[in-house]
Amino acid sequence: DVPGMSSPMNIYAWNGAVENPFPERPDMRGASISGDGSETWMVLEIPEDEFTYDAWHRYSVIVHEYWHVFQLGLTRDNADPVWLWEGGAKIAEELYMQQEYGQSEFDSDLFPLVATGLSQPEDFEDYVGGDLDINYNTSAFMVLALAKELQEAQGLSEARAFEVILKDFQAAKLTEPDWKVAFAEIFSMSPEEFYATLDQYPTVASDQDWFEGDVLDVPSLMPSKDLTFTDVLSASAS
Ligand SMILES: [Zn+2]
Structure with missing residues (x-):
């Protein structure tokens, strides 16, 4: 239940x-x-x-939607902000694929990571539309960037950084419904301070024929290949 x-x-x-x-x-x-x-x-x-x-998406979509059920239970239906809700579900589904099928969209660095909307990261607090956030890849990028900040600034392990984002933050909204206050409590920085860190990531022209436009090229942000979803969900217990 x-x-x-x-x-x-x-x-x-x-x-x-x-x-x-x-x-x-x-x-x-x-x-x-x-x-x-x-x-x-x-x-x-x-x-x-x-x-x-x-x-593979016909399998991963099941994990994505199940993750939303878990989020709904944790938060009693408080989906703010969208980039952490949908980006979190995207990270959950790809970590599951990496664990169970040995491959995921992390292998292709979440291409295409559309860069167009990122001059205003706060726009991703709401749904921005599929052309600016293809398959929620850009929301997932923001989650990956936040995980890196937590590892570097707070010394969290990789697994624990993702657990804090995927579980602790969502759970915190049950007692603190204002997501910006919950964000600052859990991550020890304001959303605006986090958004300012996104400037460091390089934007390049797509080098693939099927996608035209500027994309983020951030292979260093992808989770370790041996990180499992189970590691993440049990990080605080280990
Ligand atoms: Zn979703």
């Missing part, structure tokens, strides 16, 4: 090649955790291409 969530939780999953086959919930599309105030359910419309091209 997850606190504050109805249990059991229904999961509606189908291949996007066909129309939503669940007449009892006609508005479902894409992937999300949805609710009507009394019940919560998971929606997994898997794009046909992900079957055709054997895409």
